[in-house]
Amino acid sequence: MTKQTKVIELEEVVVKFAGDSGDGMQLTGTQFSDSSAMFGNDLSTFPDYPSEIRAPQGTIAGVSGFQVHIGHKEIATPGDLADVLVAMNPAALKKYLTSVKIGGTIIIDIDNFDNKSYKKAEYSDDPLSDGSLNGYTIVKAPISSLTLATVNDMNLGIDNKTADKTKNQFVMGMLYWLFNRNMNDGIEFLKKKFSKKPVLVDANIEVLKAGYNYAETIEAMTTTFMVSPLDRKGKFRNITGNVATAWGLIAASERSGRPLFLGSYPITPATEILQELSARKHMGVKTFQAEDEIAGICSAIGASYTGHLAATSTSGPGLALKSEAIGLAVITELPLVVVNVQRGGPATGLPTKPEQADLLQALYGRNGESPCIVIAASTPANCYDYAYMAAKLSVEHMTPVILLTDGYLANGSELMQVRPVSEFPEIKPRIVKDNDTEYKPYLRDAETLARSWAMPGQEGLRHRVGGLEKSNITGEVSHDPFNHEDMVVIREEKVQRVADYIPEQTVIGEDKGELLVVGWGGTYGALISAVQDLQKEGRKISLCQFNYIKPLPKNVDKIFSRFDKIVVCELNLGQFKQYLQSQYPKYDYLQFNKVQGLPFLISELKEKFYQILEEK
Amino acid sequence: MENEVKVEGLSKKDFTVTNPVKWCAGCGGFSILSSVQAALPEVTEKKENVVFVSGIGCSSRFPYYINTYGFHSLHGRAMAIASGIKTANPKLDVWMVTGDGDSMAIGGNHFIHLIRRNININLLLFNNKIYGLTKGQYSPTTPKGSKTKTSPEGTIEDPFNPGELTLGAQGTFFARVLDTDPKMMKEVFLQAAKHKGTSIVEILQNCVIFNNQVHADITGKEVKDEHTIYLEHGKPMIFGNERDKGIMMGKNFKLEVVKLGENGITEKDLMIHDAYNPDPTIHFMLTRLARPEFPMALGVIRQFELEPYEILLEQQVKSAMAATKIKTMDDLLCSPGVFEI
8 A cells, every 4th residue: 555645845954863872873864965965965964973982872961963954955054953853762852852943853763762761861751742742743663673673584693782783774764765765875875885794784775675665654754855956067075074174185285296294183073184184195195193282283394394295183272282383383484284173162172062262363372473374164165175275375475374174164064066186276385496506594585475495305405494583584593683573574474465365355245235244264154044045035235254364355345345234253252353353443343153162053143134234 | 333334425524514503612512513423424325314303402402503404493392393304204314402301301292202103213312411591490300309490409309211211112222322422422323323213312411501510420531431331232241440340130130230250250241232132121221220339321222123103104105005096186086975966
């Protein structure tokens, strides 16, 4: 008997997977994302996992979530509220119920909903009968027991514990049905994933099918969704911000002809950059897992001295530890890319949560006058572009660049269109020729003020660099007061002149209007979504999302002057606002801040913008 | 190893600078510098391949006083910077100059990890047992009880012995020399340079201003032969003005000083120095030999060959590059995981 089902066409849909840390929700989420991407949807994902590796089972602290937003249109954020929540236990339901749209579908593993689990999840009543789920479509699926039964029927000799681990495929099967997808993608994925354990391939595929058939059969699910593919062509990859950052550095290495060296120390949420590059030795990449953050950056500075494209990756507390060494790169005028994947601070703070509160640290957090180029990526995929630009600016201008991303970009993923590396701008390192008799360590390019790069091993160029102030041009140690002042001014001016080599700031929307929304870095997705919603309503609102922070693009003043009001939105207490105020003091800057270790919600942004637009 | 062929064309002069060397008159640094400059022509293939890296402190001004590539870095961080240099470009001859404060205190962590990784760097540790550049505070190697500017009643800290620290960190090469003995320095520097791995050379150095005569009990002309023993691999452990004393393994696995000819003891009863022994137990004992019961051990105490870090890394990179089909960024972008819409 085939049941009657209604197919609803959707422009976009948000699905959230939640369960115990060990339930495989990250994998399920990734699998669903990849299959959506192959189907042709645009997407954006965000994992939300606890900083504990395995918090006590069944507790809210142990819930691991993965949100994916797929669309027939371009998708800029992982989405505010979920249309579909998969909750593998009561704790997952409790943690994320408020993140589900009223009227949304909640699939629960009914096998895990008993009094004992309610207690662990700190429910005083049975949530299934206390009325708290009124207004949602609840699908009570016996996921665990049907998974076990399916695997046991196959007589593969798989123990119950292992069998239980395949239950995420049951969920996948249900979703394939719910979203009218072809299961073949899922089957291919499993064949690859478990290629070394054929028994598990069979079990997982069977469980996947069981989930699909179950969803097709039960009466509780009568509506399915269809999110059609986007009308676009090309090669794409689903990529996280951290992998994109690593790849951007490899691309820059290839284009500059400088081998890549990463000196780094593991730190959440930046670790994947080190991991990814460690796995890229086949591209000639050398990674050095240092004994601490300081050795991470110092080894990179050493590598830079030898002529490598050198980078170090870290998060806020690590950036603090690297401060002195960044100053060394500033004064020795050696290229270096410092990637700071921001997280909640201060100190250890919120290691797995995003925040933008390291901006002033990046700009000013060093002793002495110690200017760095500071740039920020704004989407997971453009971490690739900005890592590339960070490397380019660093080697062409002979000064360290701090690239800011955040935990949200780093772990979130989206589709990246594959472009040939040759389409990226050339990178021309300022390498001195052997036996250049004119060579002086601090002789500078007249336009950029950059010095040149001479490497140990090169003939006729022996010289010394170091943390002591040097005489301009000759590079001899100098305590001359006027030379010091000159050098301080030159180092600052050198960074300011980078403004001639970066693109102008763009405005999304009309170039004049009532309200200019200003953001920087990783808040792009939420800000563009909110701004575009208001633009569709005819509001005179535009967005200016900054990627180049120090120096600022040259046309900022012109942009700001054409709006009645400016609101700076950021995930801190107003650091970019403070910086803009110092650069362009003639404007009044409104601010909207959030410091909860969470990204902006589109809804709260819109509310704020309405409020500002209505105030006279 | 002793018969060095001098590389044609290179001489001490290739490594000297015309700029003034700004150490205090009478500083032990001068003789060390001169010995390094004397050794380099014998172990350097190409003078441009030599890099001197230092941290902060009196000794760390060294790169400014020698004509090579040089990096005068941050306090305590030279080990990390030198690690990056050598790892990035293993062809370079990387030397490091540091002091007891720079390497044992602020740079202690980098010191042990450099040694543990066994990166092929020659580290010259100028041990004057005092902070000189900040004018006379005690250091991690200052003997307990010493009165300094920050220990007016005498230090209450036990000092580090750099040899023990090196061996504890799984060091493959440790030597100890005197700043008053250029011949010994040069000989040991040559061995350090030839050792493939991290070579730690502790140089007992005099600070003429803040810790004058700190090593006088070891370096003094009239006491030196009695108070020190120069160890050479494969040779019996003999010392003394008359070369009449030796070191023997005694009861309970403890070293003993014995007199040749007394109680029937001959040279055959003495320990033969085995610097190449992978087991560091005896080397530990030797680094700990201390006055007044024992002579202080000098020379190469341990030299054990182990493939250095940067070579292993290069091998991994080379074999990964040889094995892959993904050679360019465009290959990587189109590697599995890519899909076409």
